Amino acid sequence: MKKMSLLSLLIAFVISLMALPPQTFAAKQEEKTAKSTILIERDTGRVLAGENMEEQLPPASMTKIMTMLLIMEEIEAGKLRYDEKVRASEYAASMGGSQIFLEPGEEMTVKDLLKGVAVASGNDASVALAEKIAGTEDGFVQKMNEKARELGLTHTKFQNVTGLPAKDHYSTAKDMAMMARALLEHEEITEFTSIYEDYLRKDTDDPFWLVNTNKLVKFYPGVDGLKTGFTKEARYCLTATAKKDGMRVIAVVMGAETPKQRNNEVSQLLDYGFNQYTIKQLYKQDQTVAKLDMLKARNKDVPVVTSTPVSLLVKKGEKLGELSTEIVYKPELSLPLKAGEQVGVLEVKADGKHVSSTPLIMKEDVPKASYWLLIKRSFDDVVKFR
Structure with missing residues (x-):
């Protein structure tokens, strides 16, 4: 009798789960873990949703949004050309974490290095470009912080160009969204951030396969950027942008516990924006x-x-x-x-x-x-x- 009673209880429990409304059951499956989130519309900059959006947190490799913004400004000002060769220094080649495995003295075009930053989150590629523009990483970091002040990002401070762990290196979901908005004024950047897979050193005996760290580029319609991030301290972060029916939104998630939860939370934000709002472009x-x-x-x-x-x-x-x-x-x-x-x-x-x-x-x-x-x-x- 006891065995039958336990079996009956188990069956009843399974049936009760099946009877839950789909959104309730999904919510249990996709519990939110991010420390901070935001969703904005790109053209107006209006905040559509978010939680703890002004909490200062380590941005990890989302730092490279600012790195890419300064690179694009140099290119559009004619101070840097896509076909220009950049020689990797010993210091740039020594970067750990995500990298494209530059060798000291190796030369690569600005275009390929930018691809290495945007697609593979290459720390070595980021430093090589920073040194090309400002002479040293420290000089480039100074430019990053000056640009942050220019954009009114009062809760952001950078110590490096990569997002590798460093004391007093922080940002917020809101600041990251506004940084991404500024980067997207250079819409050409999406030609790089939208690549899911490609190769560097194609014409050599040692081609390097790039796979985008932002999986939503492949799995969420309309996503064409921008930048993921992960360190033990920052956990899983993502600034994503998507365009649909003429409207572009930017979603930021910081501090999620797993990549799946990060992607789920970003997807939910994007869904909300596209389901609830529409855009009328005047100019x-x-x-x-x-x-x-x-x-x-x-x-x-x-x-x-x-x-x-x-x-x-x-x-x-x-x-x-x-x-x-x-x-x-x-x-x-x-x-x-x-x-x-x-x-x-x-x-x-x-x-x-x-x-x-x-x-x-x-x-x-x-x-x-x-x-x-x-x-x-x-x-x-x-x-x-x-």
């Missing part, structure tokens, strides 16, 4: 919204463009109000102006209420007009109005 990045015509400028009608995409984030089912835009220029613009220099903001309102402010920048340089050009213009104006 693309670098789209002309006005022409600047300054009396003493050499060039007339110089395009003023958006520094980032201008979009409205809408909860699905909600209606948009009447939209209006206004350009507010800086009160005292003085020549010369440089390409990329901010000259004002584009204010967007819905039903008269402020929605967003987007910096407007110059499309090209605007030098001062020469003395003789100003005289000619004055003469032309006199002739014109005779």
